[in-house]
Amino acid sequence: MEARVLLLCAVLFLLVHTPPAAGGLNNKCAYFRGQCRRKCPQRDIFFGFCRNHDQCCLSSLHTRH
Numbered sequence: 565m566e567a568r569v570l571l572l573c574a575v576l577f578l579l580v581h582t583p584p585a586a587g588g589l590n591n592k593c594a595y596f597r598g599q600c601r602r603k604c605p606q607r608d609i610f611f612g613f614c615r616n617h618d619q620c621c622l623s624s625l626h627t628r629h
Contacts (some may be wrong), residue, residue, distance in 0.1 A: 572585060593611065593614050593620035594611045594612070594620055594622050595610070597622060597623075598611050598620045598621055598622040598623075599620075599621050600614035600616065600618040600619070600620060600621075601618055601619055601621050601622075602618055602619070603619060604619050604621035605621065606625075607624055608621040608622060608623055609621070609622045609623075609624060610622075
């Protein structure tokens with residue numbers, strides 16, 4: 565009985581602390597025009613920060629000149 569309780573606690577702990585699957589939507593920013601990256605390439609424009617604290621990089625093709 566005690567082993568089952570410990571196993572249940574371990575499973576619940578892992579479920580709570582496991583991050584959700586990072587889908588494609590989590591990699592987008594700037595109204596789906598930007599891409600979340602650790603560091604923006606030189607050709608891209610820094611737009612802000614993503615939810616995961618990466619930089620939101622906006623391609624120079626998406627900006628108006």
